[in-house]
Amino acid sequence: MSEEKTNHKGGYSETAAIRTQHERTDFREHSVPLYLTSSFVFDDAEQARALFADEVPGNIYTRFSNPNNTEFIEKLCLLEGTEDGIATASGMAAMYISMASLLKSGDHILASRSVFGSTHQILNIIFPKVNISYTYADITDPKSWESKIQSNTKMIFVETPSNPALDIIDLEWLGKLATKHKLILNVDNCFATPYLQNPAKWGAHLVTHSATKFIDGQGRVIGGAVLGTKELIKEVRFFARHTGPAMSPFNAWVLSKSLETLAVRMERHCQNALHLASYLENHAEVLKVKYPFLNSHPQHELAKKQMRHGGGVVTFEIKGGIDRGRKFLNSLKMISHSANLGDTRTIATHPASTTHSKLTNDEREAVGILPGLIRISVGLEDLKDVIVDLDQAIKNSQ
Numbered sequence: 001m002s003e004e005k006t007n008h009k010g011g012y013s014e015t016a017a018i019r020t021q022h023e024r025t026d027f028r029e030h031s032v033p034l035y036l037t038s039s040f041v042f043d044d045a046e047q048a049r050a051l052f053a054d055e056v057p058g059n060i061y062t063r064f065s066n067p068n069n070t071e072f073i074e075k076l077c078l079l080e081g082t083e084d085g086i087a088t089a090s091g092m093a094a095m096y097i098s099m100a101s102l103l104k105s106g107d108h109i110l111a112s113r114s115v116f117g118s119t120h121q122i123l124n125i126i127f128p129k130v131n132i133s134y135t136y137a138d139i140t141d142p143k144s145w146e147s148k149i150q151s152n153t154k155m156i157f158v159e160t161p162s163n164p165a166l167d168i169i170d171l172e173w174l175g176k177l178a179t180k181h182k183l184i185l186n187v188d189n190c191f192a193t194p195y196l197q198n199p200a201k202w203g204a205h206l207v208t209h210s211a212t213k214f215i216d217g218q219g220r221v222i223g224g225a226v227l228g229t230k231e232l233i234k235e236v237r238f239f240a241r242h243t244g245p246a247m248s249p250f251n252a253w254v255l256s257k258s259l260e261t262l263a264v265r266m267e268r269h270c271q272n273a274l275h276l277a278s279y280l281e282n283h284a285e286v287l288k289v290k291y292p293f294l295n296s297h298p299q300h301e302l303a304k305k306q307m308r309h310g311g312g313v314v315t316f317e318i319k320g321g322i323d324r325g326r327k328f329l330n331s332l333k334m335i336s337h338s339a340n341l342g343d344t345r346t347i348a349t350h351p352a353s354t355t356h357s358k359l360t361n362d363e364r365e366a367v368g369i370l371p372g373l374i375r376i377s378v379g380l381e382d383l384k385d386v387i388v389d390l391d392q393a394i395k396n397s398q
């Protein structure tokens with residue numbers, strides 16, 4: 001990295017997010033250039049041999065590494081307090097390789113029941129094909145977790161806050177449980193981002209991200225990251241190099257720039273989300289609101305212990321169930337009806353019929369995805385305008 005590299009030692013730092021940059025070229029550019037190249041040239045045959053033999057560091061081919069990807073990852077590692085990492089083409093590529101690269105046939109994963117729909121499909125449909133099994137444990141019942149650890153358990157996988165139930169898991173307790181049983185603790189930190197929470201601080205060995213969400217923050221590109229200890233990332237990197245889920249350098253360039261503004265964006269997302277959650281909690285047509293920094297959230301104290309703020313997502317259940325929920329979504333005028341989250345634009349989603357539609361009714365109910373649940377990813381617009389739109393949609397759905 002460049003001479004502008006800070007002396008930062010881990011944990012969130014605005015300066016590290018802004019000033020970590022790939023070495024400046026002879027063109028003396030201020031902002032990092034885009035290294036849109038598939039391969040890199042060798043000075044001579046000896047350098048080519050030494051690079052392939054891992055005797056010297058350097059770029060060979062963009063499936064293995066690229067300056068934009070390296071910059072993005074070095075920055076994320078500084079912000080998360082992790083030793084190493086790799087950038088992936090999507091969040092799901094990150095989730096998949098963080099497990100597939102480290103597990104083998106016969107291994108078992110203990111996972112929180114509240115995981116993203118596609119992660120559920122990996123555990124439920126894809127891994128059983130190669131004899132990797134899983135058991136779910138409930139976030140709200142931590143006492144039951146230890147008894148679910150088997151002699152072949154290798155990894156604990158969790159998401160906190162979870163999508164879309166916004167359940168919180170105690171990372172300090174989980175870090176201790178993983179240490180006691182010598183398990184790899186893998187935390188999907190997508191909802192919190194490194195600005196709100198650093199799982200490695202509590203003992204996570206792997207921190208996984210969908211960078212598509214708040215890290216991009218503007219709904220433009222898909223990307224992911226696996227971060228963690230040098231030892232584990234060495235294996236993840238080998239797997240990625242030979243199976244090819246690499247992030248495009250263009251996306252890495254966009255995402256590294258996005259990290260420069262993560263702190264200010266997250267401050268505003270969280271401020272807007274808290275105000276919106278409080279507003280909805282007092283709305284006569286709303287049955288239930290969930291947001292980690294509302295006093296009414298069942299794990300409010302825990303959320304305050306491990307998160308800086310409550311995040312940018314609020315869920316609520318409108319009176320009148322699924323039919324009213326659908327009418328509400330069809331009545332929105334400004335708020336986008338879309339399946340993404342973590343955008344500057346406020347987005348409403350109906351998880352039961354979209355992101356979590358592949359789960360059975362029972363599976364959805366077990367993780368609190370009720371038929372009428374609406375997920376709001378609160379954007380950066382003037383909150384007054386968001387409330388006006390929500391209000392009119394609630395009225396017009398009656």
Ligand SMILES: Cc1ncc(COP(=O)(O)O)c(C=O)c1O
Binds near residue numbers: 188191210223
């Ligand atoms: C918690 C969580 N993990 C992983 C993913 C998957 O990320 P991507 O869509 O970038 O593959 C998502 C997507 O919504 C998510 O919410």
